[in-house]
Amino acid sequence: MTDLIRKSASELAELISKGEVSSVEVTRAHLDRSAAVDGAVHSYLYQNPEASLIAAAEVDRARAAGEITSPLAGVPIAVKDNLTTTDAPTTSGSKILQGWVPPYDATVVKKLRAAGMPILGKTNLDEFAMGSSTEFSAYGPSKNPWDLTRIPGGSGGGSSSVVSSFQAPLAIGSDTGGSIRFPGAVTGTVGTKPTYGAVSRYGLIALASSLDQIGPVARNVLDTAMLQDVIAGHDPHDSTSLPESLGSMTAAALKQDVKGMRIGVIKQLSGEGFQPGVAARFKESLNLLAAAGAEIVEVDCPSFEYAIAAYYLILPAEASSNLAKFDSVRFGMRVEPNENATIERVMAATREAGFGPEVKRRIILGTYALSSGSYDKFYGAALKVRTLIQRDFDAAFAKADVLVSPTAPTTAFKFGDKIDDPLAMYLNDIATIPANLAGIPGMSVPNGLADEDGLPVGIQLLAPAREDARLYQVGGWLEKAHEEIWGKRMIDFAPELEVK
Amino acid sequence: MAKAELMNYEQALEQFEVVIGLEVHVELNTNTKMFCGCKNEFGNEPNTNVCPICIALPGALPAVNKTAVESSIKIGLALGCEIAPTGRFARKNYFYPDLAKNFQTSQYDEPIAFEGSLDVEVPSGKVHTVLIERAHMEEDAGKLTHIGGSTGRIQGAEYSLVDYNRAGVPLVEIVTKPVYGAGAEAPELAAAYVRSIREIVKGLGVSDARMERGNVRCDANVSLRKHGAEKLGTRTETKNVNSLRSIERAVRYEIQRQAHILANGGTIIQETRHWHEDKGATSAGRPKSDADDYRYFPEPDLVPVQPSRELIEALRATLPEKPADRRKRLAGEWGFSELEFRDVVNADLLDQIEETVTAGAKPQAARKWWMGELARIANESEEGAVPNITPAQVAELAKLIEDGKINDRLAREVLGYVLAGEGSPAEIVAARGLEVVSDDGALIAAIEAALASQPDVIPAIREGRMQAAGQVIGAVMKAMAGSADAARVRELLIEMANK
Numbered sequence: 001m002t003d004l005i006r007k008s009a010s011e012l013a014e015l016i017s018k019g020e021v022s023s024v025e026v027t028r029a030h031l032d033r034s035a036a037v038d039g040a041v042h043s044y045l046y047q048n049p050e051a052s053l054i055a056a057a058e059v060d061r062a063r064a065a066g067e068i069t070s071p072l073a074g075v076p077i078a079v080k081d082n083l084t085t086t087d088a089p090t091t092s093g094s095k096i097l098q099g100w101v102p103p104y105d106a107t108v109v110k111k112l113r114a115a116g117m118p119i120l121g122k123t124n125l126d127e128f129a130m131g132s133s134t135e136f137s138a139y140g141p142s143k144n145p146w147d148l149t150r151i152p153g154g155s156g157g158g159s160s161s162v163v164s165s166f167q168a169p170l171a172i173g174s175d176t177g178g179s180i181r182f183p184g185a186v187t188g189t190v191g192t193k194p195t196y197g198a199v200s201r202y203g204l205i206a207l208a209s210s211l212d213q214i215g216p217v218a219r220n221v222l223d224t225a226m227l228q229d230v231i232a233g234h235d236p237h238d239s240t241s242l243p244e245s246l247g248s249m250t251a252a253a254l255k256q257d258v259k260g261m262r263i264g265v266i267k268q269l270s271g272e273g274f275q276p277g278v279a280a281r282f283k284e285s286l287n288l289l290a291a292a293g294a295e296i297v298e299v300d301c302p303s304f305e306y307a308i309a310a311y312y313l314i315l316p317a318e319a320s321s322n323l324a325k326f327d328s329v330r331f332g333m334r335v336e337p338n339e340n341a342t343i344e345r346v347m348a349a350t351r352e353a354g355f356g357p358e359v360k361r362r363i364i365l366g367t368y369a370l371s372s373g374s375y376d377k378f379y380g381a382a383l384k385v386r387t388l389i390q391r392d393f394d395a396a397f398a399k400a401d402v403l404v405s406p407t408a409p410t411t412a413f414k415f416g417d418k419i420d421d422p423l424a425m426y427l428n429d430i431a432t433i434p435a436n437l438a439g440i441p442g443m444s445v446p447n448g449l450a451d452e453d454g455l456p457v458g459i460q461l462l463a464p465a466r467e468d469a470r471l472y473q474v475g476g477w478l479e480k481a482h483e484e485i486w487g488k489r490m491i492d493f494a495p496e497l498e499v500k
Numbered sequence: 501m502a503k504a505e506l507m508n509y510e511q512a513l514e515q516f517e518v519v520i521g522l523e524v525h526v527e528l529n530t531n532t533k534m535f536c537g538c539k540n541e542f543g544n545e546p547n548t549n550v551c552p553i554c555i556a557l558p559g560a561l562p563a564v565n566k567t568a569v570e571s572s573i574k575i576g577l578a579l580g581c582e583i584a585p586t587g588r589f590a591r592k593n594y595f596y597p598d599l600a601k602n603f604q605t606s607q608y609d610e611p612i613a614f615e616g617s618l619d620v621e622v623p624s625g626k627v628h629t630v631l632i633e634r635a636h637m638e639e640d641a642g643k644l645t646h647i648g649g650s651t652g653r654i655q656g657a658e659y660s661l662v663d664y665n666r667a668g669v670p671l672v673e674i675v676t677k678p679v680y681g682a683g684a685e686a687p688e689l690a691a692a693y694v695r696s697i698r699e700i701v702k703g704l705g706v707s708d709a710r711m712e713r714g715n716v717r718c719d720a721n722v723s724l725r726k727h728g729a730e731k732l733g734t735r736t737e738t739k740n741v742n743s744l745r746s747i748e749r750a751v752r753y754e755i756q757r758q759a760h761i762l763a764n765g766g767t768i769i770q771e772t773r774h775w776h777e778d779k780g781a782t783s784a785g786r787p788k789s790d791a792d793d794y795r796y797f798p799e800p801d802l803v804p805v806q807p808s809r810e811l812i813e814a815l816r817a818t819l820p821e822k823p824a825d826r827r828k829r830l831a832g833e834w835g836f837s838e839l840e841f842r843d844v845v846n847a848d849l850l851d852q853i854e855e856t857v858t859a860g861a862k863p864q865a866a867r868k869w870w871m872g873e874l875a876r877i878a879n880e881s882e883e884g885a886v887p888n889i890t891p892a893q894v895a896e897l898a899k900l901i902e903d904g905k906i907n908d909r910l911a912r913e914v915l916g917y918v919l920a921g922e923g924s925p926a927e928i929v930a931a932r933g934l935e936v937v938s939d940d941g942a943l944i945a946a947i948e949a950a951l952a953s954q955p956d957v958i959p960a961i962r963e964g965r966m967q968a969a970g971q972v973i974g975a976v977m978k979a980m981a982g983s984a985d986a987a988r989v990r991e992l993l994i995e996m997a998n999k
């Protein structure tokens with residue numbers, strides 16, 4: 001059964017639906033894989049193999065009885081640990097929530113359960129999704145299966161490493177400034193940040209409410225599309241969720257056609273200043289697209305220059321308010337000082353002990369950005385930049401159907417390289433942040449390996465709001481083109497992990 | 501708490517102009533809370549009407565209660581406000597344990613209703629126009645109970661309990677513009693304004709409007725300035741004034757307190773003050789300054805509220821008549837004197853009397869009962885609560901008198917049984933056999949028995965000395981334990997004398 005773990009989600013779903021393999025067998029194969037490799041990779045913060053197998057057995061029963069007809073029925077999945085689950089602790093990578101078992105399931109988790117997808121475990125992340133490497137997880141970093149001395153991207157490094165180390169065929173991520181796409185790029189996997197509002201945020205522990213979006217993580221475009229189809233849809237519990245359906249992503253992924261499409265290259269993100277291998281692979285892909293009949297156009301987005309600055313004001317501002325609820329009164333950690341335990345002191349002592357350095361940095365930054373006297377200068381100005389970036393996109397999408405850029409400036413960096421330099425860490429997200437500020441969908445697709453280090457690079461695709469299907473159409477085509485050129489899937493270039 | 505020194509009220513008004521401002525919080529009576537599906541109900545077991553949203557568990561998100569929005573629009577329209585075509589919620593950030601999220605979801609720069617006005621009549625009969633700055637939607641906080649310590653406040657308590665049943669209950673906060681020119685009537689105007697707001701929200705059916713339950717709460721801002729001065733004085737905000745009487749007293753107290761300080765060269769500290777009904781005084785609370793920084797920003801978890809023109813007009817069509825119009829109409833219908841009518845308004849008994857009249861009583865009879873016997877009972881009761889009788893029962897009582905079934909004395913007795921919960925007046929009269937005896941046979945027998953011991957009476961009547969009849973009537977009433985119809989006894993006696 002070891003070959004089961006190398007199969008894609010769509011292949012597994014087909015085998016299960018034909019009755020050639022059971023959900024229990026597939027689930028067990030992945031759990032066995034975790035037992036063998038997760039000691040080294042550390043994708044998971046929590047697993048309960050017995051519970052996963054019981055869920056799988058129930059899916060097998062329900063599927064046989066015709067009670068579940070979802071296309072991904074029986075296929076197991078890993079869930080980022082910032083989504084609430086009633087049967088597993090939900091920590092968001094923070095000490096302050098250690099051991100907290102929520103009394104309710106996130107809407108996305110409910111949808112996964114309803115679709116008959118057994119949950120394999122909760123994946124690691126930077127604390128409250130603040131980071132690009134998982135080095136800010138209170139429970140230690142996850143490793144990149146391509147090179148265990150390198151970061152798997154962040155904040156969703158648990159989800160990217162879990163699929164790239166074949167511990168799960170699918171995973172759920174969340175993307176506030178690139179937390180799905182950057183980890184996808186550096187692990188040779190696929191990840192999509194859907195249009196803001198396409199997937200309900202109910203039960204996602206908020207980082208920055210106006211930027212957060214849950215999305216699918218997988219090893220190929222079709223699987224990613226099938227997963228988005230499962231988790232998307234309106235939710236009355238999330239006022240910002242879109243009322244209308246965005247159509248079938250699965251159908252778009254199967255189109256495999258880019259002829260006549262206008263592909264926009266963003267002048268400000270065209271590869272200049274990026275790692276040479278990243279820039280080179282990006283140019284090659286443009287040539288591939290042009291050769292297939294796509295029209296390559298250049299678009300200008302002058303306000304992108306200010307995107308990171310605006311992002312690092314809006315995000316901390318919202319986060320400072322979202323994280324105020326962690327006060328020890330109703331749930332989570334409580335630290336009582338030895339003397340004079342007033343409520344203020346208990347709150348302060350709990351937050352001092354429970355939050356890590358990056359969380360504190362952003363709470364302070366956000367509190368300052370919102371305070372009277374600095375509001376206009378900082379938060380107010382950032383909102384204006386946000387509007388300008390949206391206008392840049394509007395103008396760009398008047399000329400192009402899909403925009404492309406490298407997903408990240410570099411391949412996976414080594415642990416410790418940027419941990420003491422917040423600005424360098426923040427610059428990783430230069431290409432991914434604009435999509436969150438504008439609420440548009442974005443995807444990272446494997447784009448070959450960099451010559452200088454042999455590590456995977458990603459290409460980012462962006463589409464207008466609600467046009468997520470275009471990403472899957474172009475992404476599916478690019479993936480196939482790369483497989484033809486490289487002779488196999490990008491993920492198959494990853495070195496074998498030592499099995500315990 | 502040392503009582504502050506006060507300036508004589510008349511003297512204070514001679515020296516200073518009073519400016520007041522009122523913030524009234526109205527708790528809406530929607531079935532569910534503002535942002536979640538929990539029951540909006542008073543008096544349940546602590547922390548039973550709660551869910552992940554209203555106790556702010558990680559991951560939970562708010563969703564706006566549509567009925568609360570409609571109620572807020574109705575309030576805005578009733579106050580003559582403009583309704584904003586689009587209004588965002590905002591987060592008001594501060595840490596306090598009754599506030600689960602440690603921010604209150606409110607409206608800041610985009611209130612749902614703004615720029616209205618309300619005509620308010622004070623006891624003198626003068627009508628003041630109070631300008632409304634805004635009415636906005638927000639959520640209530642939970643309820644803290646501080647255990648241990650002497651003050652009942654959070655400082656000094658050993659520990660505190662939080663009940664989140666009230667957390668997230670929808671509120672509408674109505675804020676006036678500064679009110680000038682009320683002069684000596686400022687305290688009465690403040691109380692009359694809150695009474696009008698209460699009438700409006702009750703008339704709209706959007707709030708239970710019970711002040712003793714905190715459905716309507718008032719914060720009163722008071723500042724003084726020298727007559728003719730341009731600049732407003734420093735204001736204090738008195739919280740926790742939860743009856744019409746306390747509002748009036750608290751404003752009057754603040755005028756006198758501030759006047760004393762200013763006249764002696766002192767300065768007023770901008771602060772919140774707490775009203776103590778028992779001591780009849782305010783005490784200093786938290787200093788409030790421009791340094792208070794709530795870090796307001798638009799609530800990213802909610803889309804703006806965008807009521808359509810059609811909805812606003814549909815809601816406008818459902819508005820009941822304005823309190824001022826209603827008073828004018830009732831004054832005309834009831835035919836009370838101006839003074840009688842004003843007394844009814846000031847006693848806050850318009851609703852009861854109107855309902856009693858609707859139930860069939862004559863207006864004067866309804867007034868007499870509510871302003872007389874029932875008011876006396878209310879005043880004597882400990883809490884000054886409304887007596888335990890419905891307007892329909894009062895109407896029934898009045899009807900029994902009107903029909904001659906009972907007399908005034910019996911009616912008071914019946915009232916006692918109604919208040920004791922024995923049933924409706926008619927039921928009690930029947931059950932206890934309290935009906936006035938007007939059966940001539942029984943009366944004649946009683947008269948004859950009385951005449952037997954007073955043989956001089958008939959001759960006296962025949963001579964035209966009618967006062968002699970009184971002795972017999974009294975004796976008959978006594979013999980029949982008050983249930984005789986005195987007028988009929990008198991008639992029968994005269995008939996017998998003239999035979």
Ligand SMILES: [Zn+2]
Pocket residue numbers: 533536537538549550551552553554555668
């Ligand atoms: Zn609730």
